[in-house]
Amino acid sequence: MVIGLIVSGGKGLRMGTEVPKQFLPVHGVPILVRTLMAFDEVDSLEALVLVLGRDFIEYFNGLGYTPAKPLYIVEAGEERFSSVRNGLEKAYELDPESAVLIHDGVRPLVSKKIIEDGIAYTRKYGAAACSVALKDTVKSVGKDGFSTGTLERNNYRLIQTPQCFFTKxxxxxxxxxxxxxxxxxxxxxxxxxxxxxxxxYEGSYENLKVTTPEDLLLAEAILANREIESCK
Known part of the structure; x- marks a missing residue:
């Protein structure tokens, strides 16, 4: 079995809104629902596990979203670490031999190809995660605020999700x-x-994590552009 584990236990305080960021609409659809929809469209995925804070489970159920694949909701822990573990426990319960794709609930623009590549590379190498190259120069800095050197950016990658493993x-x-x-x-x-x-493996700069109001604007722009491209 291949399981999508969507972690959405945070409160989204950096967004500065009363509603947690995972429930804010992006192009008319709540961020978390868009994320689940992306995974629900992948044929080789057989189940979805969603980790949510206790206070938001009822709110999510009230959204009325029902994926085609079986969806199991698990209560989040105090920290992301414990939330992931709770989700992994459920995935192991469903199938001890499963592969699991751990993904941020606030990365709604992940593509079908990135998800499918994650599954394929996990089967081939045992563990895989999508990533992108650094665009900017990266400096090391001392406690006094002065630069101490320049890193060779070709030797580094920015890690995204999904991060893919065998559950056990x-x-x-x-x-x-x-x-x-x-x-x-x-x-x-x-x-x-x-x-x-x-x-x-190769991710995408579009696979952004929506954390700030600026991220939300960028996600809106990306989705608008995708609509334009699909109509050509």
Whole structure:
């Protein structure tokens, strides 16, 4: 089984709105619903697990969105780390031999190709995550605020989601990390700590994480452009 694990347990405080950012509309559709729709359209995915804060489960159900694939809602933890683990526990319950694609609920513009590539590369390499090249020069900086050097940007990538693994491995990694109190915020780091390297495949600059009002405007523009391109 291949499972899409959508993590949406945050409160979205940086957006500065009363409604959590995952429920804000982008081009007329709530961000979280757009994210779920993107995964629901991938034929090789067989189930969706959605991690939500307890206070927002009823709100989500009130939106009236019902995907074609089975959807399992799991209560979020206090931190993203524990929220992911809760979702992984459910994925393991559904199928211990499953592959799981862990994705931010506020990345609604992920393409079908990125999701399908994640599945394919996980089957080939054991773990994979989409990423993009750095556009800007990256400087290291000292505590005094002065630059201390320039990094070779060709040696670095910006990691996005989905981050894709076999469920039993990444769940085991999460349990082991927690035992040594290493509260990492990225699931590839969990995998690397115990199993080895993660294959980084090509993502997209359009696969942005909607965190600020500026991100929301950019997402609106991207969707508007997609509509124009689809009509040509």
């Amino acid at each position: 491995e990444i769940l085991s990694g999460h349990k082991r990390i927690q035992e040594i109190d290493n509260q990492v915020t990225d699931d590839t780091a969990v995998y690397e700590a115990f199993y080895g390297s993660v294959y980084l």
